[in-house]
Amino acid sequence: MLNCSRRLLLSAGLIAASSLSFAAADDSANEPLQFKKNKLATDRVIAEYYPLVNNNEWDAFFSLFHQDAHFEAPFNSLLDGIENIAPFYYNVAETFPDHTDTPVEVISLGNQAAVRLAFSGTTAWGVPVTFEAVDWFKINKGKIAAEGIFFDIAKMPNEILCPAIASPPAPGTVNTPLLLSNKTGKTGWSIDQQKIVSANDVKALAKNLKTIDAYYKRVNNDQLESFYTLFADDVVFHGPGGFSSHSKTAMQPFFSQALSGFPHHRDTPQQVMVSGQTIAVLLQFTGTDTSGNAIAFNAVDWFQLDNGVITSLRIFFDLAHFPQSLAAGRCQAESA
Structure with a gap:
């Protein structure tokens, strides 16, 4: 079933067209x-x-x-x-x-x-x-x-x-190696074969993976105008620091502010899990902030898509990596 579905995906131009460089997430996936x-x-x-x-x-x-x-x-x-x-x-x-x-x-x-x-x-x-x-x-x-x-x-x-968070990492420290990453350096992928039962499912999967590929390309290159076109107008978004919105317009300040704090930044997908219209991505963020401090951490992006359009995105990571984050500011205000 797995190899059969892979042939379907390859025939649709899915894997070959994706720059995410998908590799088997499981050593015995063949x-x-x-x-x-x-x-x-x-x-x-x-x-x-x-x-x-x-x-x-x-x-x-x-x-x-x-x-x-x-x-x-x-x-x-x-x-x-x-x-x-x-x-x-x-x-x-x-x-x-x-x-x-x-x-x-x-x-x-x-x-x-x-x-x-x-x-x-x-x-x-x-x-x-x-x-x-x-x-x-x-x-x-x-x-x-x-x-x-x-x-x-x-x-x-x-x-x-x-x-x-009283003892944050020293400036310039790149913290948190990726314990869960694929040692090959390529993105591990795994697709729920039971959710691919028709040609329409293959087409929908192709569109969804193309969107995820574009998501990381565009955010890594600060192409925010085209980045926002990947989302539904009424997209549901939940981000760190308690940020929550229910429209594309309301979501945009989060990304604008987040990216402005890192002149150099990159999201590198490590593992991709696909089940129906849900795609979960384990990634590593690396970047340099406006003071020149290097930072690295792991995160999970949890997407819901509909025919290649992102309808929901939840971003999960640990704000302890950011001593000047909203969380740290809250503690500083309390101790003042």
């Missing part, structure tokens, strides 16, 4: 049976992960991980090994005695899964907290080999936020 086995193992892990973490069943939960798993946690933290990962979850449970991760949308393909979820909880001192996040998983031999958690830390109450 083997349909192995791909299906990997997906079954991935689905099992995801199905067990959320009930266990929601109920603090830690022994069973940590058995889902490889002992040497890689973990990209919020607040610009990189952790290796289950002995270093476990304290993160213990701290979450202590800080939020009442906490629930509710998956909203799951893309599970081969040995990877991207899960958009809604977190709701109450801190130990009684403050309710809600936000959206993305968990991105790599599964190896039925266990989690790498996980990245991406959300807007500006949603955190000051008691959590301010201590966490």
